[in-house]
Amino acid sequence: DTKITIIIPVKFVNDNLIECIENCLRLDYDNFEIIVLPDKKEFIDFPKIRVIPTGSISPSEKRDIGAENATGEILAFIDDDAYPAKDWLLHSIKHFDNVNVAAVGGPGVTPSNDTLSQKASGLVFSSFALGPFAYRYVPQKMRDIDDLPSCNMFVRKSIFEKLGGFGTDFWPGEDTKLCMDIIKKMNMRIVYS
Numbered sequence: 227d228t229k230i231t232i233i234i235p236v237k238f239v240n241d242n243l244i245e246c247i248e249n250c251l252r253l254d255y256d257n258f259e260i261i262v263l264p265d266k267k268e269f270i271d272f273p274k275i276r277v278i279p280t281g282s283i284s285p286s287e288k289r290d291i292g293a294e295n296a297t298g299e300i301l302a303f304i305d306d307d308a309y310p311a312k313d314w315l316l317h318s319i320k321h322f323d324n325v326n327v328a329a330v331g332g333p334g335v336t337p338s339n340d341t342l343s344q345k346a347s348g349l350v351f352s353s354f355a356l357g358p359f360a361y362r363y364v365p366q367k368m369r370d371i372d373d374l375p376s377c378n379m380f381v382r383k384s385i386f387e388k389l390g391g392f393g394t395d396f397w398p399g400e401d402t403k404l405c406m407d408i409i410k411k412m413n414m415r416i417v418y419s
Contacts, residue, residue, distance in 0.1 A: 231298030
């Protein structure tokens with residue numbers, strides 16, 4: 227099995243992060259590690275976790291530090307206020323069998339157990355108002371795309387390193403920059419799945 231490093235940038239340990247980690251530890255894929263990047267040194271008592279304090283820097287800079295310390299061949303970026311479906315790694319890793327695929331990702335779907343106001347917010351993001359960008363919030367058909375959100379993004383570590391990582395303190399926007407680099411500089415594919 228290909229080793230995957232899950233990278234979670236965060237300001238400090240919070241309930242959302244714990245929910246994210248607990249769901250990561252239930253994934254139906256065994257060969258992974260989790261790197262959590264809080265501002266300050268924090269104790270997180272879970273298996274497969276490495277905590278790397280970063281100081282107060284942007285999420286994209288935290289993700290770059292996570293990638294530098296990753297031992298996996300594939301980097302899986304997720305936000306602390308998100309959590310993965312049980313088959314998240316298994317479903318995504320298969321696309322990397324194609325050597326022309328540099329990145330894979332999918333939507334940030336509003337969970338069914340969210341509050342009414344959270345669901346309302348999710349409906350706005352997934353509505354026609356976002357036009358061609360609704361795929362970021364609602365599952366759609368598999369296809370090649372040119373932009374993925376960094377809250378649900380897998381990238382080959384070798385490609386990430388060749389491009390210098392996110393290489394920016396942009397936030398938001400670091401994900402769009404990286405995706406443009408993959409398409410334009412590397413001439414490789416990004417799969418929406």
